[in-house]
Amino acid sequence: MTRVGVLLAACGLAVSVGLSALSFPAAADDTAPAVAAREPAAAKKIVRLGVTQSMDSMSPFLALRLVSTSIHRWTYGNLTVPDPQTLRPSPDLAESWETSADKLTWTFKVRDAKWSDGQPVTAHDAAWTFNKMMTDDGAKTANGSAVENFETVTATDDRTLVIKTKKPQASMLENPAPIVPRHVWQQVTDVGAFQNETYPVVGSGPYVAVEHRKDAYVKLRANPNYWRGAPKIDELHVIFYENPEAANAGLKRGDIDWIGRLAAAQFEALAGDPAIVQWNTQGRRASYLQLNPGAATADGEAIGDGHPALRDPRVRQAIHHAIDKKTLVEQTQNGLAQVADGSIVPPLYSEFFWRAQGEEQVTFDTAEANRILDEAGYRRGDDGIRTMPDGGRRFEMRFSIHTDTPVEDKLAQFLTGWLKEIGIELTTRRLDSNKFTEETGSTGLYDIAISGWSVNPDPEEVLATHLCSRRPTASGQAGGTESFYCDDEFERLYQEQLSELDRAERAEIIKRMQRRLYTDAPVIALYYPNNLEGYRKDRIAAITPVPLDKGILYGGSGYWPAYTLQAVAAPAVPAGGSGGTGVTVAVVAGAVLVLGAGGFLLLRRRRATADERE
């Protein structure tokens, strides 16, 4: 054997050792949770939730992303929490409450609970939290708008919190602000810059945050001091995936146990795996079309270049008639959505959901659409495309969609075909999401656009996105409008529901607002996408959705699903499906590979040297 041959053999040996070294940690890694479940540390019950959003901040005063607000909901108590059955506000840190006759003063009785460090929770903690948000701009980042209507907040004793509002506020019991421990936070000099990364983080929710690796994971541990009693699992890990496909792979492989907010394609990819439960329930989102009703700033000055015909509610309603929502659900949503027969509040919120019935219902009826347009005086030209009554501008409209959502391309094809039937020529405009937000929210450079909104148990916010005041400022800065809508009737009803403290009465007003949106059609609801999730049944034994009858697991409101998680005591199959076999296969494959490569190289070497000898 030549010197090179020896060298090669040595290399082969080194590679094979390296490979097996790599494979063995794979073994340890794969079976780690299973081992942990058998051995002393053992009894540790862990559930791992995969998310495709990373934490923006551990500070509840700064965090804006859904993953962060969810984790804060699990680690801090609020005054109230939506009841898992009815979704109505129910006691959380506030045990009970009452309002004054003038509807301006709310008195909360704060529960006798403990912070995770053993200190008592008092009304002073709540008062400090709200006052901080009212007085310090740095503390307003996340929930500033929740205290805008607060006049004063005081703790009259350890158990009593008094909030005086400037105007009546029906949504008071949906306040999203987590209550923080005063004894920890009053030492913070600059709340706007404080990261709250001292672990364990003192809180009063069912879990305590004990570790955070940026762009990687947050580790939560059960809070033994939790007033409802500690959760039934020991740890909840929230694990970040940048890539949804990778997260899917992680669930299949057993790297994570649960994943929420799946797209239809991802959800369907989970089919056929016996270890995975495909969780398909009604969702909290509405998808709708925005039709430019004549965009203007909050001061009423016209902006943008929306097609003038769309200012006519009859044209908008005719477009509504031309859309076959059922086909859209089947063809673009793979059937994983509900046809919208209402407006922007999905039927998940049964108390507030309004359904169009009888005469009012806009059905898929091209003939009716054409009749409306003919009657309104929009005649067809020779090419079949309608024009304005003066014979001027043709019905050429743009349909704005997002570049990064292929499903919308499909939707655009259907819509283009249907609108052609009623004499409207539609061209698709693909915009990246920043440009899209600008054109449909600030500059008004659109005719028809696709959009959607995830609704909270209290629909106040989604209704507010159609208020006059949400339109951009005179200087063009966005105010959060979803339609450029501005309607006296809608405004009046909005103000009315704000101060209606009787829940049933308020629900009626909110339904009237949706009816107004439905008939006036600045937005046309297309469908309510289902809530799609998946979890491993060999890891998760039980979990409570909200609402209880087939509701949402991750990304809903409150903490019930996370709090009620139960892990499978001793996994029948180690995580990773067949970790042991996997490692064996890897080792064998590695060995074969190395031997094969070594053999091949040796043979070649022999031949080469033989050639040289000749």
Added chain:
Amino acid sequence: MTAPLGTAPADGPSAPAQDARAAEGPPPGRRSTLRYAAAKLGGAVLSVGMVIVATFFLFRLIPGDPTIAYTRDVPVSPEQLALLRRQLGLDRPLGEQFLDFVWRTLRLDLGTSYEYRRPVSELIGERAGPTLLLAGTGLAVAVGLGLWQGARAAWRHGGRLDRVSTGVSLVLWSVPTFWLGLLLLMGLAAGVGPFPGVFPTRGMEDVDAPDGFAYVLHVGHHLVLPCLTLVAVVYAQYLLVMRSSLLDEIGQDYITTARAKGLRDDEVRRRHAVPNALLPTVTLVFMNIGFVVAGAVSVETVYSWPGLGLLFYEAIKGPDFAVMQGTFLVLCVAVIVMNTLADVVYHVLDPRVRSA
């Protein structure tokens, strides 16, 4: 690309006017190297200045109001949006924002992230390690593999090994990084059919990673797929340069001499041809570090590797101007520094460049 920018005067006897000074100062060769380096350094500083200006305006071309995008998950009033804009300085005129940016950057302050509300330099510091690990390992393997295969391919050019290795590397070079990464992830991490996956699906480490040497193995295990992807898409360039550079050497007289001396084929290659062919490759290694880092952005996104690439990608999604500017600036400066270094190193290594 490596032609000296400054005019390095010919040294030695052909420049008698400089002889007197040369007698006291450093030897002429070294002096010209210093002048050359100074010229290169000046160019680099100029480039950095231009990058600073470009960085600011490039990202401001992204339309839309970042505050609307950030607050998508929470209820916000117009008043709160106005407050956010004020906090982030977005309500100020663009010119003022620019001057502020330049002034801060000159003081090495990269600003505060819009979304994370933390100093950008801190965020970059945290993520630099994982990127260096991934890009560094990837680069080392890619260079090793590329040079080795390139040398083999050139030595028997036209042969089967040449055709196969060149073909394979070119195919991998043309494959989109993101797609290849996903494919490997699906095959080797998620598992296919009866073959279970053997590598983790994400990140650099799991929750409760072990300590000590076990941690090194743990991270190594996580590193395999990202590194494999990175190597696959970048090693072709090293292979091709090595191959063409060695092909140039093969016809040279000294190779014939070496063979005539009766040296074994293998030794001719290793001891005579390859060292000479290695020179242009050195520059390439440095020059392409920027591409490796760019490749790392895609790889980090697929494998949720917590590095600079992921930070940058998340910032674009934001859009978080401060983080985008900071990350982009740091990456650009790194590439400029590497290129300058390459020029200087090449100058030192190859006497022909010096006398050119």
